[in-house]
Amino acid sequence: xxxxxxxxxxxxxxxxxxxxxxxxxxxxTPRPAxxxxxxxxNIVDVQVNDLRADSxxxxxxxxxxxxxxxxxxxxxxxxxxxxxxxxxxIIQHGSFFTAPNWNASSRFRAKLxxxxxxxxxQWDLTGAAHQYNMAGxxxxxxxxxxxxxxxxxxxxxxxxxxxxxxxxVNTPDGVSDRHYDNSEGIPVKVFGYSPVATQRNIKIDSQxxxxxxxxxxxxxxxxxIESSTLVSNFELMSDLVESKSKGVLLPGFEFVELxxxxxxxxxxxxxxxxxxxx
Numbered sequence: 001x002x003x004x005x006x007x008x009x010x011x012x013x014x015x016x017x018x019x020x021x022x023x024x025x026x027x028x029t030p031r032p033a034x035x036x037x038x039x040x041x042n043i044v045d046v047q048v049n050d051l052r053a054d055s056x057x058x059x060x061x062x063x064x065x066x067x068x069x070x071x072x073x074x075x076x077x078x079x080x081x082x083x084x085x086x087x088x089x090i091i092q093h094g095s096f097f098t099a100p101n102w103n104a105s106s107r108f109r110a111k112l113x114x115x116x117x118x119x120x121x122q123w124d125l126t127g128a129a130h131q132y133n134m135a136g137x138x139x140x141x142x143x144x145x146x147x148x149x150x151x152x153x154x155x156x157x158x159x160x161x162x163x164x165x166x167x168x169v170n171t172p173d174g175v176s177d178r179h180y181d182n183s184e185g186i187p188v189k190v191f192g193y194s195p196v197a198t199q200r201n202i203k204i205d206s207q208x209x210x211x212x213x214x215x216x217x218x219x220x221x222x223x224x225i226e227s228s229t230l231v232s233n234f235e236l237m238s239d240l241v242e243s244k245s246k247g248v249l250l251p252g253f254e255f256v257e258l259x260x261x262x263x264x265x266x267x268x269x270x271x272x273x274x275x276x277x278x
Contacts, residue, residue, distance in 0.1 A: 127151035185273030205266035
């Protein structure tokens, strides 16, 4: 076999491998995202429908149902008279490889109905993520988890709006209430990370990740925080970010705590709105 023929065969083999990789898709069962805040909604039934043509029984239906039930308060509001039914349709969830990145997309549709089957709210929930292929299928699973987390954050945020409205209606006069103000705001969803440390402290790492997410959200509004100002003294850094965020971060934002990632950094997802100062 001539050297020229050998080079041609090797080249064709590499081309075939690239084509196979570019067309590769994967499905992973996500882990439920952890939420510290509970929804004060009297949801008595959660129905999940898998509408994907290529569903492989990946357990996503059970995860979604358990995810919603785990975010409900153990006790519904005592003065709540409304019984809700939540229907979630799975439209898409999976990872796909386009060199050199693994990408993931999650898309759900949710409907909240009252006991008379009246539509209370309907939401299209989407999540997308991508990451350079550093660890093969582990990277694919990581971006799949990220896209799921973003879509679920949309769902919980949407249900929180209903919960806050119900609490506002049922809150006695003179009792303070938390109000969401997303008017004239730019929706923002960003991840925040703590520095990687040899010793883990969930409370401190969570706070640092939230500060990082706030910095990224503030910068979306056009407020630049120079890297030199992010001093090693955490209290000074926290005070600086809090002062910069006033008038920029609109009320009602929240954090989804996602725990430690594969690199050892604590990870949170900020979801809210900012007032643009550009």
